[in-house]
Amino acid sequence: MPNPTAAMLTIGDEILSGRTRDSNMPHLARTLAAAGIDLREARTVPDDAAEIVAAVNALRARYDHVFTSGGIGPTHDDITADAIAAAFGVGIGVREDARAILATNYADPERELNEARLRMARIPDGATLIENPVSRAPGFTIGNVHVMAGVPAVFDAMVASLAPLLTGGRPLLSVSARAAHPEGILAGPLRALAEAHPSVSIGCYPFNQGGVFGANVVLRAQDEAALAAAEAGLAAMLGELGAGRA
């Protein structure tokens, strides 16, 4: 059975302006790879309701899971929850369980549950909450869409809350080797290796460190035996190249 598929949707003008460098996608990618869920696409869109709705609807129709990041805070530019409700064609309002969670957090009278903060208890109809042990205000899951915060510490905590609830597949296994040859030398033998091991994905990522041109070769597969066979083939290939150039 093939692994479940996933897409990530990052929401925020600050990412597209280059002001903030996203770290949530790499974190989610590593978590999903370990869980055997294949991240097949990532998109970033601005804080614009129509753009969010269109992207959510395109991605949720195509992939088993959609994970979103950003736009669920208390300020006027946090429009994700409303956009998700619109995408699903459902209502949205303050929900008692979410309000109760926020009220606990804001028991300190200096930090009262004002109108802005209460916005974070607005949850689309039919959603289930995603726990946020960092700052309380919950994320939510509706259908196959998991809506989480943009602040990395909170995003990571929500992913940790959510991950055990997802049905995974076979984890993507990988091994890598550092080759002290430029890509142009590796390319021919690597193509032959890829043809000999069709179930293994072979990537080649060049580097130039202190004037040495080399590449990291990464082998990825779901099947352990297939990966081991390709790894042995790579070791033999690098051994031959080394001898040939000595």
Next chain:
Amino acid sequence: MPNPTAAMLTIGDEILSGRTRDSNMPHLARTLAAAGIDLREARTVPDDAAEIVAAVNALRARYDHVFTSGGIGPTHDDITADAIAAAFGVGIGVREDARAILATNYADPERELNEARLRMARIPDGATLIENPVSRAPGFTIGNVHVMAGVPAVFDAMVASLAPLLTGGRPLLSVSARAAHPEGILAGPLRALAEAHPSVSIGCYPFNQGGVFGANVVLRAQDEAALAAAEAGLAAMLGELGAGRA
């Protein structure tokens, strides 16, 4: 006249697996913001020809410019140039000007222009080359799609080669202020500020540093006077909040 729009398409399994953290999008985003070209969307897709073709065709129909990153090296997993030719329905082959550039680089007999490296001279019909002062192998522009390397130093150099050739608009100006109040306190006044300055985009990005909850407020606009007016409004707002909590 509105600014030209743009999308970025990042191509590579290594990004979606979480192995490599992309830095090309933030670099392009900052370059485009300074040039007055609005980056409206970013996507990442795997090294899969059908996925690349579909994304390129969706994005080039919608935005004035599409910038791609990744998949133009010499190895078997570098399929971007072929996918771009397929997206445009044109042929692709080794081009003499590209071959000449590569031959100069590989004049060292230790690094001969072998079959794999010659792949980097395969350019879709009708494209123009993008200069690569770092490692010579060129990128290319076809229609409104600019195809560049994934290695950050090479990507940055290609963006630098390309940027002067693009017609920009009004640069996106921004100012930011650090507020020592949690988002839940800032949200109400910020909403009023946003309503009073509709041509200014106001973002609020919370932080927690050493137990202090605060937020960076970022104002973005194309019009300098509008930005200055909103900035004055923000300063007055923060002054009032400060007094109110002292």
